[in-house]
Amino acid sequence: MSASYEVRGAVAVITLNNPPVNGLGYDTRRGIADGIDRANADPAVKAVVITGAGRAFSGGADIREFGTPKAIAEPNLLSLILQVEASAKPVVAALHSVVMGGGLELALGCHYRVAAPGTQVALPEVKIGLVPGAGGTQRLPRVLGVETALNMIVSGEPVKSELLAAVPGQKLIQKLIDGDLLAGAVAYAAEVAELHAKGGPLPRVRDLKAVHANADGYFAFARNTVKAMAKNFPAPAKCVDCVEAAVKMKFDDGMRFERDTFLGLMLTPESRALRHAFLGERAASKIPDVPEDTPQRKIEKVAVIGAGTMGGGISMNFLNAGIPVTILETAQEALDRGVGVMRKNYEAQVKKGKLKSDKYEQRMALLKTTLAYEDIRDADMVIEAVFEEMGVKEKVFKKLDEVMKPGAILASNTSTLDVDQIAAFTQRPQDVIGTHFFSPANVMRLLEVVRGKATAKDVLATVMALGKKIRKTAVVSGVCDGFIGNRMIEQYSRQAGFMLDEGCTPAQVDKAIEKFGFAMGPFRMGDLAGNDIGWAIRKRRATERAEMRYSRSADLLCEMGRFGQKTGAGWYDYQPGRRDAIPSPVVNEMIDQHRASLGIAPRKIADDEIVQRLVYALVNEGAKILEEGIASKASDIDMVYLTGYGFPLWRGGPMCYADTVGLFNVVQAMKRFARNPNDDQAFWQPAPLLAKLAAEGKSFT
Ligand SMILES: NC(=O)c1ccc[n+]([C@@H]2O[C@H](COP(=O)([O-])OP(=O)(O)OC[C@H]3O[C@@H](n4cnc5c(N)ncnc54)[C@H](O)[C@@H]3O)[C@@H](O)[C@H]2O)c1
Numbered sequence: 001m002s003a004s005y006e007v008r009g010a011v012a013v014i015t016l017n018n019p020p021v022n023g024l025g026y027d028t029r030r031g032i033a034d035g036i037d038r039a040n041a042d043p044a045v046k047a048v049v050i051t052g053a054g055r056a057f058s059g060g061a062d063i064r065e066f067g068t069p070k071a072i073a074e075p076n077l078l079s080l081i082l083q084v085e086a087s088a089k090p091v092v093a094a095l096h097s098v099v100m101g102g103g104l105e106l107a108l109g110c111h112y113r114v115a116a117p118g119t120q121v122a123l124p125e126v127k128i129g130l131v132p133g134a135g136g137t138q139r140l141p142r143v144l145g146v147e148t149a150l151n152m153i154v155s156g157e158p159v160k161s162e163l164l165a166a167v168p169g170q171k172l173i174q175k176l177i178d179g180d181l182l183a184g185a186v187a188y189a190a191e192v193a194e195l196h197a198k199g200g201p202l203p204r205v206r207d208l209k210a211v212h213a214n215a216d217g218y219f220a221f222a223r224n225t226v227k228a229m230a231k232n233f234p235a236p237a238k239c240v241d242c243v244e245a246a247v248k249m250k251f252d253d254g255m256r257f258e259r260d261t262f263l264g265l266m267l268t269p270e271s272r273a274l275r276h277a278f279l280g281e282r283a284a285s286k287i288p289d290v291p292e293d294t295p296q297r298k299i300e301k302v303a304v305i306g307a308g309t310m311g312g313g314i315s316m317n318f319l320n321a322g323i324p325v326t327i328l329e330t331a332q333e334a335l336d337r338g339v340g341v342m343r344k345n346y347e348a349q350v351k352k353g354k355l356k357s358d359k360y361e362q363r364m365a366l367l368k369t370t371l372a373y374e375d376i377r378d379a380d381m382v383i384e385a386v387f388e389e390m391g392v393k394e395k396v397f398k399k400l401d402e403v404m405k406p407g408a409i410l411a412s413n414t415s416t417l418d419v420d421q422i423a424a425f426t427q428r429p430q431d432v433i434g435t436h437f438f439s440p441a442n443v444m445r446l447l448e449v450v451r452g453k454a455t456a457k458d459v460l461a462t463v464m465a466l467g468k469k470i471r472k473t474a475v476v477s478g479v480c481d482g483f484i485g486n487r488m489i490e491q492y493s494r495q496a497g498f499m500l501d502e503g504c505t506p507a508q509v510d511k512a513i514e515k516f517g518f519a520m521g522p523f524r525m526g527d528l529a530g531n532d533i534g535w536a537i538r539k540r541r542a543t544e545r546a547e548m549r550y551s552r553s554a555d556l557l558c559e560m561g562r563f564g565q566k567t568g569a570g571w572y573d574y575q576p577g578r579r580d581a582i583p584s585p586v587v588n589e590m591i592d593q594h595r596a597s598l599g600i601a602p603r604k605i606a607d608d609e610i611v612q613r614l615v616y617a618l619v620n621e622g623a624k625i626l627e628e629g630i631a632s633k634a635s636d637i638d639m640v641y642l643t644g645y646g647f648p649l650w651r652g653g654p655m656c657y658a659d660t661v662g663l664f665n666v667v668q669a670m671k672r673f674a675r676n677p678n679d680d681q682a683f684w685q686p687a688p689l690l691a692k693l694a695a696e697g698k699s700f701t
Contacts, residue, residue: 003031023062060101081109094185129271273652307338313441446644497551503602517648527570
């Protein structure tokens with residue numbers, strides 16, 4: 001039963017009961033509809049209250065029903081709201097905690113609304129590339145005024161009930177109720193029942209008018225503002241259209257306009273991508289063979305080994321979440337340097353007004369430093385972030401195994417080394433896991449959680465939950481070279497290099513992929529991260545993976561000492577103190593010479609080909625990663641790319657994008673690339689999973 005019914009005096013109370021947020025799934029809608037019918041049929045009932053059990057009035061549509069027939073089964077939300085609005089007995093919505101999306105639309109279909117202070121009210125549909133689809137854009141302007149309503153609809157951000165109740169002339173909230181909301185709502189319902197006993201129509205939001213003194217001027221202004229902000233997303237501009245319809249059309253025509261707009265947006269790749277990312281974020285925390293009720297270990301104290309670039313950033317995440325951290329180093333000066341950098345980062349936040357100075361001090365007070373393993377033995381979890389050398393990791397993990405209390409989680413931040421080998425340095429491989437943070441670790445949202453062969457399920461469940469606590473998007477990866485993200489990016493980088501060999505300049509490649517929507521092209525990215533890092537990895541792998549062909553131009557660049565921004569020169573030139581990438585004649589000359597030495601005649605490569613080769617390289621490697629079980633679902637790969645690699649959000653990640661293009665088309669393009677003798681022809685054989693899905697007309701997601 002997803003909505004309960006009881007009668008208190010002369011008032012029927014319908015309580016939504018569909019945890020966690022009373023999503024308006026089929027059973028809940030049915031329950032409300034039955035309750036309204038029952039109340040109207042019962043002569044003893046004079047009014048109705050609708051409220052929600054637990055932590056919400058209602059968070060809106062039930063995301064578990066997205067895309068299933070149940071989502072639109074009658075009574076769908078539109079029909080339910082019509083039924084509520086048409087009730088012969090007054091219906092009062094008792095709002096508390098969370099009132100969002102369809103939940104707010106349902107409340108707007110009621111005749112009256114009372115609210116607890118602090119209630120978060122929002123129409124967040126724009127965040128998944130939609131407009132509200134059950135009257136939100138038509139009713140909200142009628143009760144809140146055009147400008148306040150449009151701001152809420154375009155931003156999707158929640159606004160507290162007491163602020164809304166203070167909007168001059170508003171008709172959204174008739175009464176704020178401190179204390180017992182339900183008792184207050186029932187009393188209020190009894191009062192209005194009395195009022196209407198003498199007859200007279202019930203107030204319906206649809207009968208109000210949405211007016212603006214200078215509608216044309218205002219909507220022109222709103223359109224310009226929204227266009228500048230929304231760039232690649234169509235939904236915000238459509239919100240403006242819908243609110244304008246609320247002002248200029250009759251109610252039912254406006255409703256039809258909203259419905260058509262909603263359905264049109266549903267089909268756009270942008271909305272598809274945003275919904276994919278929204279669901280993908282939630283899906284990432286679900287691991288097929290690790291049940292949600294897996295017991296977790298408690299993590300109240302954390303230790304970090306190494307106070308370098310990553311150790312400092314990693315520590316900040318825990319301090320921010322109120323979890324004490326002890327950092328261990330080999331020398332006092334390394335500790336001082338590391339803590340100095342952390343302080344500088346926090347101070348920059350304080351200066352920008354993003355952090356209060358007392359908060360800053362509170363956070364730093366949770367930090368301890370040490371040179372002795374004795375001081376960390378009680379930590380519930382330790383994260384190693386020392387040099388990327390197996391020998392160093394071995395020493396550290398053997399020591400950790402010796403000193404750490406039983407049950408402590410031992411994590412490594414390694415980006416390229418074998419987590420299973422690291423686990424084997426200990427007598428407790430079940431407690432070992434990879435936590436691959438991205439740089440800067442206090443800023444980047446992505447956390448790849450690397451599950452070793454022996455990693456215990458409760459360790460995995462604990463680290464995933466901890467990821468959420470420190471506000472990361474945690475995605476599980478199996479053990480392989482580069483895990484999900486870097487293994488794929490290697491193929492992308494190789495393609496970028498081959499295109500230089502064939503006739504492109506770094507700037508041409510970067511421009512094309514940035515136009516596609518990447519935050520930064522591969523060469524600007526290399527200059528930012530340091531080209532020497534990849535150089536070192538390639539040197540180390542020269543023997544292990546001799547079969548992997550790549551353009552030598554990246555090595556030649558490093559041999560010129562051009563490591564990137566940090567040396568003032570990389571693929572581009574940089575002026576002192578500035579980050580603008582200036583095309584470099586010296587580098588272009590080096591590329592030309594290298595091309596000549598390979599005997600390749602340069603050709604002009606179109607932007608389309610550049611984008612396809614870069615993105616489909618990700619897709620093909622992603623398909624292999626899926627097939628090998630390194631990632632358990634395509635959306636996990638997309639979350640890695642959206643949160644860690646600057647893949648454009650409105651394209652939903654590489655796998656979602658491939659689905660949008662159509663896997664048949666993707667495979668056809670790969671076959672073309674496989675005929676290019678200057679490319680890695682073997683790589684472009686479509687991964688078996690990709691070939692199979694394409695042949696069956698299926699998609700990744
Ligand atoms: N820098 C990145 O972008 C990045 C991203 C993801 C993962 N990683 C990984 O994170 C780890 C650390 O990288 P980093 O960039 O922070 O390196 P770094 O060189 O900046 O810092 C390493 C720190 O570890 C300390 N250290 C070395 N041996 C130690 C030992 N035995 N005991 C205690 N401390 C010791 C060093 O003094 C140094 O301060 C590496 O495994 C690296 O692959 C780095």
